[in-house]
Amino acid sequence: MTLRRAPIAPLALLTSLLLAAPAAAAVVPVGTTDELVAAIGAAKAGDEIVLASGTYAFDGASCAAAGTEAAPIVVRAAEPLGAILELSGVEGFKVSGPNWHFEDLDIRGVCADDSDCEHAFHVVGAASRFTLRRSKVRDFNAQLKINAAQVDGVWTAPDDGLIERSELFDTHPRRTSNPVTKINIDGGKRWSVRDSYLHDFQKEGGDAVSYAAFMKSGGSDGLFERNLVVCTTAGSPDGVRIGLSFGGGGTGAQYCAPAYDPDVPCEVEHTGGTMRNNIIASCSDVGIYLNRATDTRLHFNTLIATSGIDFRFATTSGVARGNVLTGKIRDRDGATHQESDNLAEVGLATFQTWYEDPGLGDLHLKGDVASLVGEAPAEAAVTDDYCARGRPGSGSFTLGALEHSLGDCATVPPPGPSGEGGAGGGTTGSGGMGSGTGSAGGGEAGGTGGAGGGTGAAGGGGDASSDGEGCGCRVAGVGGNDALGLLTAVLAAFALRRRQASSSRSDAS
Template identity: 40%
Template sequence: MKKFLFQVFIALLGLGALGLLAAAVWLWTSDTGRQWRAQLGERSPNDALRHLQRRLQGHTRLEAVLLPALQAAQRRLEIEPPAGALPDLGKGQRSEPAPRPAGLVQTRRVDSPQAIREALMQATPGTDIVVAPGLYPFETKLRLGQDGTALAPIALRAERPGTVWFAFGQVEGVLVDKAHWRFENLDIRGVCPRHDDCEHAFHVVGRGHHVVIRNNRIRDFNAAIKVNGWDGDWPDHGLLAQNTLVNSGPRQTDKPVVMFDLVGASHWRIQDNHVAGFVKAHGNQVSYGLFAKGASEDARFERNLVVCTPSGISQPGVRVGISFGGGGTDPGACRSERCAAHEHRGGLAANNIVAHCNDVGLDANRAQDIQLLHNTLVNTAGIGARNGSGVRLRANLSDAGVWVRDGSRVDRQLDARLAEFFDPALARALQWRAQPATANAGIPAFADTDFHRIRRSEIAIAGALNSL
């Protein structure tokens, strides 16, 4: 925060002595100014800037004096990502197909939208629904007919990625309310003219437990993967792995924009995904890459690459990388006790790389027993704990701070600054070149493997990568 205030001070100098004097007098002598300074103390500099800008609205004279300084400080804090495409670092959909699931004993081949609908409704445990190469448009949601089992799941898949495309023009693509289904190797795109009308590629609800969504490319939805309870049932024990979740531009909606939106379900694994480009243009303009909330438990976010904004980091709105608690939950949607005890409990975020977010890369909101281990944050506002959260931090690497407020508790050990290990400019391009000397090498390992699934030795380094 001291660095932020210094940057604002330097920017004010550019306005001249009169502007600096007027702003300083107002901040330190007026009741409103004193309230602002008190509120800023527990906020990240990025959040403080937005807070100040909101409070200035309607104060014409103050806006004329302070807004140019705040905008200049924002340009120093939020560094524009490098031009061109960023690498996916081996995350998201791969060109090689996911291995054929075990327990599939019969194959049903389909080659038309109607054949796909019928197969989904008629499949029995152990059925492998294989879609022929081609483009398949849909205008109404796809439904499932029967449960699979642990030993005999039901699968809908392409034999090879990049050969089967689903174009969804409906609010929900696939309603997953049956257990033990798998969806693999598909390319799915929302094609609604109005963004309000393309909400979810997959809506996992109620009895849709033990779903596997793996090695798909999914783009242009408000909340690509939505998970929540229904009629007292909760879709626990899901796996979201090796998927690419992206949007081609800001979502023109006031509905929630969250690439993975989990409410109330427990024991989910979210691993090795590439998540990028989630900007909410309307409403509260707050969006998230991945979150778990709604009195859920034991979500594990591991080895994901999350890039809030590949370009335009300071465009309107707020982008958060990974969150336990999100923005809070309507009490009626909570799993238990109207979320009175927690939004999330027992969650883990380990070995993730989160980049180019104008708010925190990792967030805990009314979340308890949260572990944040060996994550690397690049060009974000750091790590936030709010509303009474309890968080354990170990060996994270970041170019920003840790922001603790509202009575939250943080146990922090062996975190390090990004610049101690990597050239910051190259890190912003997601390219890693070690600095000549490292200040914090040789610490205990808190996660067995790293971002690339390379096994760590007992002595490791901070951040998601195992070696320099």
């Protein structure tokens, strides 16, 4: 009997495949602050860090690892809003790696000095495809701050971020001279803010100007859709409170894309932005402010008790169509726009005959809204309404954010697509600074104050698309279960080859 050496090629191939396979993604349960910080520090693509219900108190954490589009790094609560994160540092989560998703979290700034709680999330540089969903974030100067940073010596801004189905607010006026803006997106392409509830924000120091959200600093193709903005639920007239903006208060030249050069002025703050199907209420200044915003589209928004819409400065241009608003649509300081099918200068009293409590964003039907129904031709760029119901495929649309031909719908918080729950993990909204005492604020402010004053202070110049339902949470390609499947295939092929060789020898004998 002659002994034959086993072929080594399949074994060598198997060894090389196993060595090349990345470590399998993991579900990482955490129940303490130390475990959470350690899991974030050790995270790899595809990891899903799951927080048990309870309170986690810490200064902040660095999220530098890189997820992938197919395998993002997910940080989520095991139960919606069951994990309470109490942050006491200037920056809660400093996100510099791409593809981080945060879901179902209740995040609170707990600093004794408001200037010490700047951001719950600071998203910088290469951190593209950041996602925040179904979360509640309160009591920061800017709950989310996104801006460019140098990556390998090149200025880089995060792109394709998504903020959805979340609630952002403050429980008291921010006593600080720092910028106060609930979502501050400086630069980047294709950021989306949708189905979210932004309310109760006020700056009590410095210039007293605050915003719900803006995109600026040379960014492009941003989208605000189906959001509810209520600048105050308590009826407070204090401060200069502005709703949504492309351009904000402007950007220092050295922080403005694409030049990032102190000698090149930031002539265009945002290009190609869209606001559609938003409800904005009870703001002491304008509901929508466009500052050096080129080619902006304002489609079917409802603005209640604000001073209206400002297009401002020579590089600002765009279209306003199908909007219903208290106040006027104005061109200022050389801006130009086209408009059609808008209903402007609607008094608060008229809104109150139509809806239950319009100053608080409660647009349950109360009276006859026939004057709004079918008053605008269909718009191809608008396929649904504020409640994510499909608009008519042809014919005419109802003016404003709600398609009343489809009947009534709840508006506080934004319901979002069917079956997904409301903003902030399915809650009905939080108290904010007041007790929600009824319709508030606004009126025709004549463009004075913050946006009207044009000082550029709010949002400052001090710093530089949807991924579907996300959370694949597993490594694609050769890794984890894929590596096991490949191992099985190699061994099966090897066994088949041995059987075939044995059969051939038997036939020959």
